[in-house]
Amino acid sequence: MPTEETIWLLCNAESGSNSDAALETLDTYCCDHGFNISRRICFPDEELPNAEDLENAGIERLAIFTGDGTLNAAITNLYGWSGEILVLPGGTMNLLCKRLHGEDADLETIVTRVAKGAGRRVRPNIARCEAGDALAGLLVGPATAWGDVREAMRDVDVAALSEETGDAVAQTAGGDKIHCLEPALGRRDGYPLVEITPSHRGMQLDGYYADTTTDYLRHGFSLLRRRFREGPHERLGLVDEMVFESQQKQDIPVLVDGEKGKVSAGSAFTVAACEVDLLATHHGY
Numbered sequence: 001m002p003t004e005e006t007i008w009l010l011c012n013a014e015s016g017s018n019s020d021a022a023l024e025t026l027d028t029y030c031c032d033h034g035f036n037i038s039r040r041i042c043f044p045d046e047e048l049p050n051a052e053d054l055e056n057a058g059i060e061r062l063a064i065f066t067g068d069g070t071l072n073a074a075i076t077n078l079y080g081w082s083g084e085i086l087v088l089p090g091g092t093m094n095l096l097c098k099r100l101h102g103e104d105a106d107l108e109t110i111v112t113r114v115a116k117g118a119g120r121r122v123r124p125n126i127a128r129c130e131a132g133d134a135l136a137g138l139l140v141g142p143a144t145a146w147g148d149v150r151e152a153m154r155d156v157d158v159a160a161l162s163e164e165t166g167d168a169v170a171q172t173a174g175g176d177k178i179h180c181l182e183p184a185l186g187r188r189d190g191y192p193l194v195e196i197t198p199s200h201r202g203m204q205l206d207g208y209y210a211d212t213t214t215d216y217l218r219h220g221f222s223l224l225r226r227r228f229r230e231g232p233h234e235r236l237g238l239v240d241e242m243v244f245e246s247q248q249k250q251d252i253p254v255l256v257d258g259e260k261g262k263v264s265a266g267s268a269f270t271v272a273a274c275e276v277d278l279l280a281t282h283h284g285y
Helices: 020-032 051-056 068-077 095-101 107-115 142-154 158-174 213-224
Strands: 005-012 035-043 061-066 084-089 120-122 125-129 132-134 138-140 178-182 193-199 202-208 233-239 241-246 252-256 259-263 268-273 277-280
Touching: 005 020, 005 068, 020 035, 020 061, 020 107, 035 061, 061 068, 068 084, 068 095, 068 132, 068 259, 084 095, 084 107, 095 107, 095 277, 125 202, 132 252, 138 142, 142 193, 142 252, 202 268
Parallel strands: 005 035, 005 061, 061 084, 084 277
Antiparallel strands: 120 277, 125 132, 125 193, 125 268, 138 193, 138 252, 178 241, 193 202, 202 233, 241 268, 252 259
């Protein structure tokens, strides 16, 4: 039996994988591998922990079992902390978790790896903009309006769903497209959506276009399922910095790890390092 280590756990009942059964399973895995969860923080009913909370409690490892949006809020709230964060697959897409532990690593596999010492502290590249830091990815442009449709579906709000769907189709078809200004990449007339994915090589850019009614629908379905690359798109390249401009030079809507925001036209998106240690267990990281 490994030496017991006391950790804290942050979870979110509204995240995709945070069922009572999943939490019980996580408790079992942790207990079996020598991790004592001395405190469970249930966000949003409880506040996110800060560095002082953890340091005063003598906690050096925080496990987070939530989706990418809550992960973003929790991790950026801990910038400057000397401990380490273990990201677990507690959401729907778990993009950051896959980045740190591999596409196929499940909850038990990750906990087992950590218990065996098969992990290391990393500070992965993130994509930084006026709206915040994206650890998993950024969506930029008017077609991010499909995020409102997804929220209406999750809330089972039929009236809002109809309204938001109509607006999302209109924005994808005729919204204020964005184009890559510096450096100049891709289509001159721009895109309704650009995806930014941070990696150790920089920021990968993918431009999504909608030339036909079928394209609009494909975009909508892919965004609702958060499978962005099923929509028609083209690879634009890898960059360390990008400036977008909208056709009407207005503020640009964004989704930062799935959370809504906006940036001013002409503002920069840059590569930066995460400002707290995350634990990676994937051999290819």
